[in-house]
Amino acid sequence: xxxxxxxxxxxxxxxxxxxxxxxxxxxxxxxxxxxxxxxxxxxxxxxxxxxxxxxxxxxxxxxxxxxxxxxxxxxxxxxxxxxxxxxxxxxxxxxxxxxxxxxxxxxxxxxxxxxxxxxxxxxxxxxxxxxxxxxxxxxx
Numbered sequence: 001x002x003x004x005x006x007x008x009x010x011x012x013x014x015x016x017x018x019x020x021x022x023x024x025x026x027x028x029x030x031x032x033x034x035x036x037x038x039x040x041x042x043x044x045x046x047x048x049x050x051x052x053x054x055x056x057x058x059x060x061x062x063x064x065x066x067x068x069x070x071x072x073x074x075x076x077x078x079x080x081x082x083x084x085x086x087x088x089x090x091x092x093x094x095x096x097x098x099x100x101x102x103x104x105x106x107x108x109x110x111x112x113x114x115x116x117x118x119x120x121x122x123x124x125x126x127x128x129x130x131x132x133x134x135x136x137x138x139x140x
């Protein structure tokens with residue numbers, strides 16, 4: 001059975017500015033079964049309305065909890081050995097680089113809930129290809 005429930009969770013993260021300084025942000029993770037391969041991560045500075053959104057592969061996040069994963073614009077890896085309490089997310093847009101420190105346990109819990117909605121390996125059955133094709137034809 002296809003789920004239409006959207007999963008969302010806000011997490012505190014740190015933008016590592018230097019070895020002595022960090023900026024605290026909120027990372028809102030959103031998972032939609034209609035787009036089952038990705039997690040949308042929206043970053044906002046505390047007490048601000050401006051947000052930056054990144055689209056991250058669900059498998060990339062899951063793999064990054066176990067070891068280094070990703071190439072190019074998004075790379076993730078656990079911090080520490082065994083059951084890490086944090087994970088690093090490195091974002092490298094054309095304008096610069098952002099290194100974020102996120103709570104691994106909360107990311108893991110979010111991914112478990114996403115897996116309950118759409119188990120890994122069943123993503124293709126949740127795609128609405130007719131809607132995707134209609135949008136592609138409409139947008140040119």
